[in-house]
Amino acid sequence: MTTPHPPKSGEGDLTQVSLSSLEHYAYCPRQAGLILLEQTWTDDAATIRGTLLHQRVDTPGNQARGTIRTLHALPVWNDQHGLTGVCDTVELHADSRVLPIEHKSGRYVPGGPGDLQAAAQAMCLEEMFSRPVPQAVVYSGTDRRRHTIPIDETLRSRVLQTAQQVRNLLDRGELPRPPADRRCKRCSLATDCMPKLLTGTGRYQDALTRLYCADDQDNA
Structure with missing residues (x-):
């Protein structure tokens, strides 16, 4: 297994965009602006359910079961694309597969913001572990099942486009219209x-x- 290295920084690098901000922007640009520009956050029943669900996976650590090693709360990054964040869960399989698993408390929405966040995690892991990551998983707490996502070129392009939109938001410093x-x-x-x-x-x-x-x- 390749040992991950810390993210690089230096003059001329892209402004780093958090993986969570990609999901927020994909859901609603104004929501992302309130969080990123004004540090606004308010909990409701849905966010509290999400917090409770993540308590199982937000403690850094790893465990082995059979041929799979599972990592929790793994910091990830992609220097080339200026992405950074934390994976809820990453499975390292004996056949060299690396599989990120994003946990969501709500119902899974195909093609939704959760897919974008999981794809960005896969792109970070590809750089860190120097191997392709062709799939990711979104686990839905509502239906209690995994939803496998192919990390195709269309989804990768969405990740990069959304990341640039977040950078533009930060550069302008203005809240989008609701x-x-x-x-x-x-x-x-x-x-x-x-x-x-x-x-x-x-x-x-x-x-x-x-x-x-x-x-x-x-x-x-």
């Missing part, structure tokens, strides 16, 4: 984001207009 769609109902940052108010939709904008009018009358 989407104000069905994603907001499942987002723990909806209260911090105020999507419907900021997009001027429905009764939220009407309430804001009435409030401004009342203030103007009081100051008249």
